[in-house]
Structure formats: structure tokens, C-alpha cells
Amino acid sequence: MILSSSHKVCEWVTAFRAAHLTIGFVPTMGALHQGHMVLVKAARRTCDKVMVSIFVNPLQFGPNEDFNRYPRTFDEDCDLCRRHGVDIVYHGDPQDFYPEGFSTKVRVDGLTEPLCGQGRPGHFEGVTTVVAKLLLRARPTRAFFGEKDFQQAQVIKRMVRDLDIPVQISLVPIVRESDGLAVSSRNRYLSPADRKSATCLYRGLCEARERWQGGEQNAGRLKQACRDLIQAEPNASIEYIEAARTCDLFLYPDDAEVSPPWVLALAVRFDKTRLIDNAHFTE
Ligand code: AMP
Numbered sequence: 001m002i003l004s005s006s007h008k009v010c011e012w013v014t015a016f017r018a019a020h021l022t023i024g025f026v027p028t029m030g031a032l033h034q035g036h037m038v039l040v041k042a043a044r045r046t047c048d049k050v051m052v053s054i055f056v057n058p059l060q061f062g063p064n065e066d067f068n069r070y071p072r073t074f075d076e077d078c079d080l081c082r083r084h085g086v087d088i089v090y091h092g093d094p095q096d097f098y099p100e101g102f103s104t105k106v107r108v109d110g111l112t113e114p115l116c117g118q119g120r121p122g123h124f125e126g127v128t129t130v131v132a133k134l135l136l137r138a139r140p141t142r143a144f145f146g147e148k149d150f151q152q153a154q155v156i157k158r159m160v161r162d163l164d165i166p167v168q169i170s171l172v173p174i175v176r177e178s179d180g181l182a183v184s185s186r187n188r189y190l191s192p193a194d195r196k197s198a199t200c201l202y203r204g205l206c207e208a209r210e211r212w213q214g215g216e217q218n219a220g221r222l223k224q225a226c227r228d229l230i231q232a233e234p235n236a237s238i239e240y241i242e243a244a245r246t247c248d249l250f251l252y253p254d255d256a257e258v259s260p261p262w263v264l265a266l267a268v269r270f271d272k273t274r275l276i277d278n279a280h281f282t283e
Contacts, residue, residue, distance in 0.1 A: 001087065001088050001089070002078060002088075002089045002091055003088055003089070003090050003091070004090070004091045004092070004093055004096070005093075005096060006096055006137050009051075009088070009090050009137050009138060010137065012088060013137075013138060013139050016048070016049050017139065021048035021049050022046075022047040022048045022049070022141040022142070023047055023048070023049050023050075023051060023138065023139070023140040023141050023142075024042075024043025024044070024046060024047030024049070024050045024051070024140060024141065024142050024143075024144060025043070025050075025051050025052075025053070025134070025135070025138045025140030025142070025143045025144070025167075026039045026040055026043055026050070026051070026052045026053070026143070026144045027052075027053045027055075027130075027131060027134050027143065027145075028052060028053060028054055028055075029054070029055065029056045029057065029070065029185065030054040030055075030056060030071070030072060030073060030074065030077050030185070031070070031071035031072065031073050031077070031185035031188075032052075032054075032073070032076070032077040032080050032081070032185075033183050033184075033185065034175050034183050035146055035148060035174070035175040035182070035183040035184065036052075036080075036146075037080065037084050038146075038172055038173075038175050039144040039145070039146060039172050040052060040081070040084045040085075040086060040144075041084065042144050042170060042172050043142065043144050044084070044085055046142060046170070047140075047141055047142055049087045049088070050085065050086050050087050050088075051086070051087065051088040051089075051090055051138055051140065052081050052086050052088070052089050052090070053089075053090040053091075053092055053134055053138070054074065054077055054089060054090070054091050054092065055090075055091070055092025055097065055130065055134075056070050056072065057092075057097070057126060057127070057130040058094060058098075058126075059098070059125075059126030059129055059130060060122075060123050060124075060125075060126030060127045060130065061123075061126070062120055062121065062122060062123065065120075066186075066189075066272070069189075070185070071185055071188060074091065077089070090137075090138065092134075097130065097133060104129070105125050105129050106125070106128040106129045106132045106159060106163075107124075107125045107128065108124065108128055108155050108158050108159050108162070110248065110249075111151070111154050111155050111158055111248065111249050112124035112125070112128075112151075112155055114151075114242065114244065114249050114251050115151050115240060115242055115244065115249065115251075115265050115267075116151055116152075116267060116276065117151070118240065119239050119240070119267060119274075124151075124152070124155050127152055127155065127156070128155060128156065128159050131156055131159070132159065132163070132165070135160070135165050135167055136165075139167075140167055141167070141168065142167065142168045142169070142170050143156075143167050143168075143169055143170070144170050144171075144172055145169065145170070145171055145172070146171070146172050146173075146174065146175075147171050147172065147173050147174050147278070147280065148174045148175075148182050148183075148184070148276070148277070148278075149276070150263055150265060150278045150280070151249060151265065153169070153171050154246075154249060156169060157169050174277070174278075176202065179199045179202075180199050180202030180203065180206070181195075181198050181199050181201065181202060182201070182202070182275075182276075182277045184275065186273055186274070186275065187275075189272070189273040190270055190273055191270075191271070193235070194235055194270035194271060194273070197233040197235055197236055197270065198236075198268075198270060198275060200229055200230045200232065200233045200236055200268075201230065201266060201268055201275060201277040202277065203229050204225075204226035204227070204228075204229040204230045204241075204266070205226060205264060205266075205277060205278070205279040206279075207225045207226055207228075207229050208222045208223070208225050208226040208264050208279065209279055209281070211225045212258075212281060217257040217258055217259070218254075218255070218256075218257060218258075219243040219252035219253065219254055219255075219256045219257070219258050220253075220254030220255060222243060222258065222264065223241050223242070223243055223254070223264070226241055226264060226266065227241050230266075230268060235270055235271070236268050236269075236270060237268065237269040237270070238266070238267075238268050238269075239266075239267035239268060239269060239274065240265075240266060240267050241264070241265075241266040242264070242265055242266070243258050243262060243263070243264050244262065244263050244265060245258075245261075245262055246261040246262055246263050246280070247261070258281070260281050260282050260283050261280065261281065261282045262280075262281050263278050263279065263280045263281070264278060264279045264281070265277075265278040266278065
């Protein structure tokens with residue numbers, strides 16, 4: 001079922017809850033792929049009803065970012081949802097989300113400042129504002145987020161905790177193409193040559209993981225191992241490669257020793273396309 005008004009969503013959610021059915025919620029911006037479908041499968045496994053929202057949220061894009069050209073593939077998305085047993089596709093409408101006079105933002109401090117927060121000012125505020133609205137509308141039992149957007153997931157967990165939003169947040173591991181590139185709606189922007197080179201993100205993360213498993217703990221050397229592989233691709237432009245403590249995203253200085261749980265996170269551009277990836281180290 002496809003719904004585009006918040007009233008309709010509210011009616012269905014009220015009916016589900018009255019019938020004591022649990023609701024699994026997967027917020028997305030559409031251009032759906034296997035990465036999204038793994039979230040849907042996790043929701044299917046654990047909840048009675050599954051709702052996917054599709055909304056390219058203008059609030060989370062900066063003025064020079066890809067809001068206008070972001071891929072919109074609604075018919076294919078609905079098809080994929082149908083085939084994966086999604087009960088409700090909530091197709092958000094900007095007017096319905098941000099009517100005239102809308103003037104409230106949800107901001108999480110601290111966690112939003114490093115990593116992607118540096119290169120995308122205002123991005124996380126846009127994300128937390130829309131996710132807060134979506135959670136209030138969908139009133140899910142559980143909401144599912146991908147570890148691909150690791151910082152986003154940490155920020156949302158903090159928002160939910162700080163604002164006492166009654167939902168369980170579940171994180172799902174990164175889905176990758178067979179050559180290691182994290183599946184992303186933005187991969188379709190890549191030229192064939194850049195698509196080939198883009199495997200360097202994963203190769204860089206794997207190299208750091210090998211060093212870590214070999215006993216290397218120095219943050220600077222772990223980052224450099226990853227950087228060397230990415231820099232070997234002439235068309236890759238590194239925005240950041242950072243080693244961060246998982247709980248608060250404190251960035252380890254180069255001369256510090258990392259200790260688990262920590263994350264190696266990076267953003268790399270190929271021409272106008274910005275890709276992110278990360279590896280998480282728990283032991
Ligand atoms: P997006 O549509 O890009 O905003 O993503 C919606 C959700 O899908 C977010 O929670 C993402 O982290 C998640 N997601 C996107 N790509 C992947 C992937 N390759 N693996 C796991 N989750 C993903």
C-alpha cells in the first residue's frame with residue numbers, strides 16, 4: 001500500500017497498534033537497492049508490519065549538494081518493496097513535511113561535529129529533524145538504520161535516547177557489491193572508470209584491518225595504511241579518513257593508540273560524487 005499523507009499513515013498506524021501489531025520502520029531517500037532491502041528483511045524478521053518511507057529530504061542537503069539530481073526511481077522502489085513484503089510505502093511530500101511557517105529543528109550536539117559534520121554543515125540537523133518527524137508519524141516499535149551511515153546511526157540513537165522517543169533502534173551491517181564497494185544510491189553517479197577505482201575505499205579499510213589484526217594500534221599509521229591505498233587512485237580525492245572512538249566519535253590524534261570499540265571512517269570524492277564507508281573494530 002502506498003500512502004502519501006501523514007493523516008493516512010496515522011490512521012494505519014493507529015489500527016496496527018490497536019491490533020497489538022509491532023511495526024518495523026525503514027526510513028530511506030528512495031533509489032532503493034539491496035542495502036535498503038537488508039533493512040527491510042531485518043524488519044520483516046522481527047516485526048508484524050513493515051513500513052518504508054521514501055523522502056528525499058531537502059533539509060539535509062547543502063546548497064551545493066546533489067538534492068536536485070538525487071536519483072528518484074519511485075516505481076522501481078515500489079516494485080522492490082512489494083517483492084520484499086513491505087506493507088506500507090510512505091511517500092513523503094515536502095509540503096506535508098515542511099508546510100509554510102515550519103520553523104523547528106532538532107539538533108544533536110557533539111556527535112554531529114566531526115567526520116561528515118565538518119564537510120556537510122547542517123546535514124545532521126536536517127537528518128535528525130526529519131527522522132524525529134518520521135518516528136512521531138510512524139510510531140514504530142523498531143526503526144532500522146544501516147551501519148554504512150555510521151555517524152548518522154550514532155546521532156539518531158542519541159536523539160532517541162535524549163528525547164525519550166519510544167522506539168528501539170536496530171543497526172544493520174553494511175551491504176557491499178561483490179568487489180567490496182558499499183552499495184549506495186550514489187554509486188550510479190560514478191563513471192565506469194571511477195566505479196572501478198572506487199573499490200579503493202574498501203581496499204583501504206581492509207588494509208587497515210589487516211594491520212590492526214597484525215597488532216598495529218597507532219591511529220596515525222592505521223589511517224595512513226588506508227590513505228596510501230586510496231591515494232594510489234589518481235581520481236580519488238580524500239575528504240577525511242579518521243579513527244574515532246565508537247561511543248562518542250572522539251577522534252584519535254595520530255600519535256594515540258586506538259582501543260576497541262573504534263571505527264575507521266572515511267569520505268572520498270570521485271569528481272562530484274561523494275562516497276562514505278567505514279569499518280568497525282569491536283575487538
Ligand atoms: P538512504 O536512502 O541512503 O538515506 O539510506 C537509508 C538507510 O539505508 C540508511 O539507514 C542507510 O544507512 C541504509 N543503507 C544505505 N546503504 C546501505 C548499505 N550498503 N548497507 C546497509 N545499509 C545501507
